[in-house]
Amino acid sequence: MPARSHLQLINIHPREADDRAGLAEGDDDDGAASGARVARMRRSPDSPSPLSLEEAFKQYAPHVAAIGFRILGSRDQMQDLVQDVFLKAHDWIARIDDPRALKSWLTTVTVREARARLRLRRMRAFLHLSDHNNYASVASPTASPAERALATEIYRILDGVPVNARVAWTLRQVEGLTLPEIAQHCGCSLATVKRRVAEVHRIVLEALRDDQG
């Protein structure tokens, strides 16, 4: 898969945007609410045919995996995340008329699942149920040692920032989504996204400057 091939902008029909505007950040639902909203999306005459679950998996699993990996920084958790996202998709895919909406829906579900896992991870760390996360392999094996070390350090720093802010920053800086897209997938306002991204960016840069003396 070519690196960052998923950076294409997601086309959103105005009606879809209206529908998704009701998705609030705190709704870590099981996909049902967002699925129901997608289900209401009308299929335009020029829309391609709906996808089966297997077709959707083949087409969008790399996209889901990339977002999950970049948010979580863990290959093991990414595999589980992909499974869980498509299990949810199984319940709703038959109702999604327009397959172009599917990618956006999957992105939103992936972001929510990843966010829930980060929260659980943090809670487990608080309860002394897990060790510190190992981000040594977060960077590509083809990256230089310095880049790998820096990527590891960045994810360690991200472990110390609030989960919602971490997700917003990662989607912006690592995944390369636009701010409105992030607001849509995170279920919060554009102003909130801007504030979160800027705050985490400041923390990351300050911490790295500290490291570099």
Add this chain to the structure above:
Amino acid sequence: MTKVERDVETAVRGIDPAWDAKDTEIGLAMLRGRLRRRATARRAGVGLAAVAACAGLVWGTIGVRSSTATSESAPAVATASATVRFSDGSMVTRLEPDAQVSVIEAGPERIITSVERGQISAEVTPRPSRVFRVVAGQVVVEALGTAFTVERLDERVGVSVRHGRVRVTWLTGFRELGAGEANWFPPIEDNRAREEPRTSGAVDPAVESSPVPGSSPSSSRTPSWKMLALEGRNREAYALLRDQRKNLRDPDELLLAADVARLSGHPADAVPYLERLIKESGNHPKAAMAAFALGRVLMTSLGQPEKAALAFGEARSRAQGGSLAEDALAREVEAWAQAGAATRARERAQEYLRLYPRGQRSRAVKTFGGLE
């Protein structure tokens, strides 16, 4: 754009899972398997419910989904059972058909279950040496020898105590409930205060409609510095921490306190926590991490590279191998170089290259050790 910003951009550009066709095939096979198992479980659930209904008892099943638990620590529980009984006699019973409970850990020292949704009750055999916790989202209920119920509605968690006492902890506070007391957590005021502006202006229905059976939890409004730290609110955590610094003993608390001091802009205050942890924790694994953190603070924030080098050496000897030892040795090279001790830096660099010929920090080590 500064150099650091450029470095960050370059580093994150290479973060990619490299998902390929093989991953897709494997993932698809796993997905098919999970769908088959889910369909089988649903059919079995329908059958059991029918049988139970005939008997006049609709119990349903407890789904034990303990992917995070080690298999040896999880109790031997039939997935079609309504009650999980632990070896010490404690029991967790599902009170709603669609309640979902996971056993995260079940051992002699700790029993930890997680409620994903629905209502459960717990009968806990008093045993001071064993911790009994129920985790529901971001709320943790810890039993102090008691019987209680936990009900989870999305992010809202209702706790009702029949006898004994429980301690309920959430991200910004805690509260103890006694026999006959009940409440919803996090407290509604707490949720509203934390609510962010939303695109749609919609209000979380769970927050609006949740009943509040207990009295106002005014006594629970004191936020914990640890919770604030876990949320990344280090400046607020530091302000609370100043009054409690002498009471800290636990290695994890000391390490977290050092992080709070460092990240809130008070690196010098991190040093005593780390030194105490190293001194008082013996062979605790966190002592190696503390020594490493001490080295970083001394080198990067306090400009004391010689002391930092000694701290990194301490971290290396305590880590006894592993990635922390490798990092510590690389940092030790850098610290000696900064301290102007070129000979020591070169010796440590040679040692690093001998121990870790393909080490991630080889390039930096060669540079600081004067081997290039």
